[in-house]
Amino acid sequence: MATTEHPAGTGLPAGLAPPVKVALARPVTKMPRARPGNFLYEAKWDGYRCIVVRDNDGATLWSRQGQDLSRYLPELIQVLEAAVPPGCVIDGEAVIWANGRLNFAALQQRLSAGPKTLPGLVRQTPANYVAFDVLAVxxxxxRDLPLHQRRALLEELAAGWEPPLSLSPTTTDPDEAARWFEELPRTGVEGLIIKNTNEPYTPGVRSWLKLKHRETIDVVCGAVIGPITQPAEVVAGLILEGELRIVGRSTPLKTADSRDLAQWLKPPKGQHPWPATVKGTTLDRFNRDKEPVALTLVEPVVVEVSADTAWSGRSFRHPLRLLRARPELSPADVILPELHTG
Structure with a gap:
């Protein structure tokens, strides 16, 4: 490990005072081919990426965008200050478990909670911290050490940890990783993060890989964004509590997909259940953009999409990928996606 000059009084290496720049991952669509031991595989947690900075004054938690999240996760701060010695910087994820499944919505509530409501949320749905890398000890x-050495340091650092602190499980066996990829989505885990065991920690660089689990499902296209003859995005709906409700949106459509979908789109025959303008948060309730979005309402038609596992029971947290129109199906026959509960 490099010995560097510490900023005055912090006990931290130079360049690691918060906010801390993090390593990133680029998406892939299939498991990379590798010999056992070349890659380290771990779960892609459905939570908040959080950097723990433990200096001489205490512990703080920082998002990958550089926001101080400490006040939203007070139960973790207290435990981290007791379990992590000064001079350490750790990369990991803040998560909340509920009924054996990761609950991102409960975590999202923390960021909008005021001083009066936050203590109740902390009691009802306490957070956990899952560590997967270490930047300073x-x-x-x-950061310049290869991953296998950083992992050894992290395991030594976490030897006495107890919940709510834990280490992210890892494997170097591709076959075991493939089993994880198929089995873990029922717990809300989104897929796998794949890292080269010999690489250093590279802030701001997409040196890691992320393989997300996706499922093919049917949804109802009740509107599009853009002209009916050249739709730019699908506005997806599902029947919830007897009503067709907006549950998400698609990624921007490629030209060929837009053209293929347009041939099946028709203006509504009667009263449409959706308004012509909605807030951005209606299409994506985890989006902070509340600007109005104009919808082109259409007669509901079934479409097949590729979706990841982030289905909350009421909405999709990530954009859907349009695969094809299914005009032979009735919207009334579309069933809700499976909500994996463990």
Whole structure:
């Protein structure tokens, strides 16, 4: 580990005072081919990426965008200050478990909670912290070390941890990773993060890989964004509590997909259940953009989409990928996606 000059009084290596720039991952669509031991595979947690900065004054938690999240996760701060010695910087994920499944919505509530409501949320749905990398130990910068050495340091650092602190499980066996990829989505885990065991920690660089689990499902296209003859995005709906409700949107459509979908789109025959203008949060309730979005309402038609596992029971948190129109199906026959509960 490199010995670097510490900023005055912090006990941290130079360049690791918060906010801390994090390593990133680029998406892939299939498992990379590798010999056992070349890659380290771990779960892609459905939570908040959080950097723990433990200096001489205490612990703080920082998002990958550089926001101080400490006040929203007070139960973790107290535990981290007791379990992590000064001079350490750790990369990981804040998560909330409910009924054996990761609950991102409960975590999202923390960021909008005021001083009066936050304590109740902390009691009802306490957060956990899952660590998967270490950037500094005992005031020494560990980012230039290869991953297998950083992991060994992290395991030593976490030897005495107990919940709500834990280590992210890992494997170097591609076959075991493939089993994880198929089995873990029922717990809300979104897929796998795949890392080269010999690489250093590279802030701001997409040196890791992320393989997300996706499922093919049917939804109802009740509107599009853009002209009916050249739709730019699908506005997806499902029947919830007897009503067709907006549950998400698609990624921008390719020209060929837009043309293929347009041939099946028709203006509504009667009263449409959706308004012509909605807030951005109606299409994506985890989007902070509340600007109005104009919808082109259409007669509901079934479409087949590729979706990841982030279905909350009321909406999709991530955009859907349009695969094809299914005009032979009736919207009334579309069933809700399976909500994996463990």
């Amino acid at each position: 005992a005031g020494h910068d560990a």
